[in-house]
Structure formats: structure tokens, C-alpha cells
Amino acid sequence: MEFNRPVSRRNLLRSGGGLLLAASLPPAGARATPPKDYRVVAGPARARLAGPEHPETDVWTYNGTVPGSLVRLRQGEPARLVVENRLDQETTVHWHGIRLPNAMDGVPGLTQPPIKPGESFVYEFTPPDAGTFWYHPHANSLEQLGRGLAGAVIVEERESVAVGRDLLWVISDWRLSDGARIASGFGNGMEAAMSGRVGNTVTLNGSVSEAEPFQAGERVRLRLANASLARIMALRFEGHRPVIVALDGQPSDPHEPEGGRILLGPAMRIDLMLDMQGEPGRRYDVIDDFYDGLSYRLTQLAYDARPPLRAHSPGAPLDLPRNPLPEPDLASAERHTLTLQGGMMSMGGMSGMGGMMGGGMMGMGHMGMGKGAVWSINGQSMTGDGHAGMEPALVFQRGRSVVLELRNDTAWWHPMHFHGHSLRVLTRNGATVPHRQWQDTVLMAPKDVVEVAFVADNPGDWMLHCHVMDHQMSGMMTVLRVA
Numbered sequence: 001m002e003f004n005r006p007v008s009r010r011n012l013l014r015s016g017g018g019l020l021l022a023a024s025l026p027p028a029g030a031r032a033t034p035p036k037d038y039r040v041v042a043g044p045a046r047a048r049l050a051g052p053e054h055p056e057t058d059v060w061t062y063n064g065t066v067p068g069s070l071v072r073l074r075q076g077e078p079a080r081l082v083v084e085n086r087l088d089q090e091t092t093v094h095w096h097g098i099r100l101p102n103a104m105d106g107v108p109g110l111t112q113p114p115i116k117p118g119e120s121f122v123y124e125f126t127p128p129d130a131g132t133f134w135y136h137p138h139a140n141s142l143e144q145l146g147r148g149l150a151g152a153v154i155v156e157e158r159e160s161v162a163v164g165r166d167l168l169w170v171i172s173d174w175r176l177s178d179g180a181r182i183a184s185g186f187g188n189g190m191e192a193a194m195s196g197r198v199g200n201t202v203t204l205n206g207s208v209s210e211a212e213p214f215q216a217g218e219r220v221r222l223r224l225a226n227a228s229l230a231r232i233m234a235l236r237f238e239g240h241r242p243v244i245v246a247l248d249g250q251p252s253d254p255h256e257p258e259g260g261r262i263l264l265g266p267a268m269r270i271d272l273m274l275d276m277q278g279e280p281g282r283r284y285d286v287i288d289d290f291y292d293g294l295s296y297r298l299t300q301l302a303y304d305a306r307p308p309l310r311a312h313s314p315g316a317p318l319d320l321p322r323n324p325l326p327e328p329d330l331a332s333a334e335r336h337t338l339t340l341q342g343g344m345m346s347m348g349g350m351s352g353m354g355g356m357m358g359g360g361m362m363g364m365g366h367m368g369m370g371k372g373a374v375w376s377i378n379g380q381s382m383t384g385d386g387h388a389g390m391e392p393a394l395v396f397q398r399g400r401s402v403v404l405e406l407r408n409d410t411a412w413w414h415p416m417h418f419h420g421h422s423l424r425v426l427t428r429n430g431a432t433v434p435h436r437q438w439q440d441t442v443l444m445a446p447k448d449v450v451e452v453a454f455v456a457d458n459p460g461d462w463m464l465h466c467h468v469m470d471h472q473m474s475g476m477m478t479v480l481r482v483a
Helices: 141-146 469-473
Strands: 037-047 057-062 068-074 079-085 094-096 120-125 131-136 151-156 165-174 201-204 212-214 219-226 233-237 243-247 250-255 262-264 269-275 283-288 296-303 334-342 344-346 360-362 375-377 394-396 401-408 414-418 423-428 441-444 449-455 460-466 477-482
Touching: 037 068, 057 068, 131 141, 131 219, 131 269, 141 469, 151 165, 151 219, 201 296, 219 262, 233 296, 262 269, 401 441, 441 449, 460 469
Parallel strands: 037 079, 068 151, 165 219, 212 296, 334 401, 394 477
Antiparallel strands: 037 057, 079 120, 094 131, 131 151, 165 201, 219 269, 233 262, 233 283, 243 250, 243 269, 283 296, 334 375, 344 360, 401 449, 414 441, 414 460, 423 449, 460 477
């Protein structure tokens, strides 16, 4: 793998080596009740991100590992998480996707004071939804997440789900330079106006690996979580037909992804059901081909030589139990439009999924943009991570059903994340979205128009922002209030 070149369209993903997860979850039915308290320590550590032939990398971690310690909770049971800050700067923790009280949301100034170096903060909440979630800082987000502060949260269903194995892949990308060091240059203005800081090395559960072992005939629940700063992925599983069973922790109607490609933007999670019907002793590629001309092999599914566990697929796809989400009343819902604006505007080469580094001209000049802002929502920009006194763009009466029309008037992709709620995705560019899809992070292609709906049942001031961290930090953020 090459770390000593400047990142460019040509060599951004020149390294093709397989990358894979290091750990699986305990089998269903064999999981211990989690301890009453979790202790999470944010601090510096070292990790061998780039493989055994490269030096260790100085990183920032939760509990000394990349990704951070897996937090395993149970649906409907209280959790208490004590976060200690051993960094030399302030931090917070955002429990991404969990519908929790506003005071536990981890946005500095807006929902809590930042955690100063040497201090601690206690997060207490009862997760209402089972599913795959994650946690990360909401202070100096770009650098803290980019240096390794991320971990997964699994909220277990009340009843065990029948699968052979339950696997977690936390996918992160890193920009490494000589000696496998994390490259400096966070907050580059040109990158912020385009795709954000996309790295040159991708890890699964914190390390580079050639393959992941499987046995023919087993049924696997594979939880994917994208903890990257900016990288969008489109994953193809050669010789397999993965079935999507949950998006952002919320069960959907089981369905195969369009064109066989699993689109995974930053901060998104997708649970797959994989029936391992490959040939014993054979390997199958997992390919990420999101960016034009930059396809690479993420990993391989490596079958051992043992005979299949069963001759045929187990039958019906995995249908996860629904979470207690309030269903919006579309007939009485109030309707609002939020328009995403700004960034580098393309003069060509931006069609389809390409254009990561496409040339163009600056499309700034929207009213309300402050210092350092290159993006806006409805003409207003909020930069940074959050602070006291942020005025809401919209105010909803508690209990009201709301339909938001999200319009991407930019030439770039944006995974739009809403705190404290899940969004029912209704339509995309006028077409009904099938399979009962709920998300907290909605990936929007250039010029997309997406309608989402939710019940404003969680009181407080809630962030809505792009989870390409450069985009959030440079203006693509707002606050929605539930009063």
C-alpha cells in the first residue's frame, strides 16, 4: 500500500489489498447481560492500521482500540456510560442514531457542556430501538473522528434472532503519509468545498486483512457501519446475493439492493443477511466501486474446505422484529422544504457517481454564510460542531407529524443526519421508496429531492447536518426544535 503520495484522483485508492474485520459477535442466544455501567476513555494510543509490514500509527481511541470498545446494550433496558476525557482538548460523545433524551445527545453547547481534558461526563438513557448504532465525538469532529475516535453500539433485540453468526464490520478510511502516520491538513478549504477528506487506506474493525473465513451453508447477519469522514461506498459481493434487513438500525422489509450494490454513506449502517452458498475452498471478492475509475477490492470471502452445513438455503429471509417507531400521519402532517446549497459547482465530469475531484467554479455567495462557510441550508450556515444559542431553523409542536422535502441543489453527495429521530423515507425524485425504509442518515446524490416523514415526539433542539465532516464543519448544519 502506498501512503507517501499526495491524495489525488489517480492514486486515492491505488492500494487494492483486501481489508477485513477482526472480530465477530457472540452467537445468538449466548450473549451475556451487559454490565450496568460502561466506562469509555477517550485518549491517545497506537494501532497497526496499515498491516504488519508497516509501523504502528498514533491514533486517538476509545478504551485504547480502533474501533473503540463495542458497547452492547439491550432494548428497553437503562444504560449508564461514563466517558472520561484523556485527550488534550475538549470532547463529547454522540450516540448516533439512538432516540435518546436531548441532554444525552452529545452536542457541545447545544445539549451539554463540552468534556474538558481530565474530566468525565455520565450519559444515561434507555434505548427504545434494537439495532446497529455507533458513537463518535461531536467536538472538533473532523480531526477527532479522523484520528480514530469511533465505536459501535449494538442494541440487542428482546428475543434472540436466529442466525448462524452475527458479524460486525466497522469500516473506516484514513489518510496516511510516510511511516503510516495520519496526514495533517484537516480542514482543507478546497476539500471542504468538494468531497471532503477522503483517505488512501481503508480498514475493517481497525486493521487491514486479506480475507474473512466462512463455511458453506451458514447464514450470517452482517452489520456494516461506515465510520469514515467522507468516503461513500458501493459494495458488491461477488457470487452472493445479500439481502438488506435493516437500515440505520431500523428493520426494513427484506430486499436485495438495487443492482446488487450496497450504497453506504458516512455514518450509515446496513444490516445484511448473507446465505453463504459459495463453493468450499473458494474465495469471492467484495468490491467497492462507488467512485468512477477507482474500483478496488475491499476484501474476500474465504470459504474453508469443510462440506456445506446444509445443502440449500434456510428458506425465508431474516425478518427482524419492528422497533416502536411512531408512524407519521401524512394526511395531517405539516410540510417544510430544506435546500442544501453551496460547495464547488461542477463544469463537467460530475455525472453519475464520479467527480470526486471534478474541476469547476466556486458556487458560494448564498446569503447568511459566515466565516469559513462554503455550504448552507436554506441560505443559512452553521459552522463547527455546535454551540450555545444556535437558533432553530424550524420549530415543531411536540407530537406533530412532519414531512420534510430535502433538496440537494449542489453538485456533491451528502449523507444528511438528523439527531434524536428516525425518518421514514417516502419518495426520491418523485418515485415512492419501497421496503419500508427508516433512516437517521439519508444519502442524497447531486440534485436529489427526497421526502422524509417523522413524528416530532422527542423534545429539544436537534442537529440536522451533513455527515461528510468537512461539509458539517463548513456550514451544512442547522437546528430543528421540538417544543
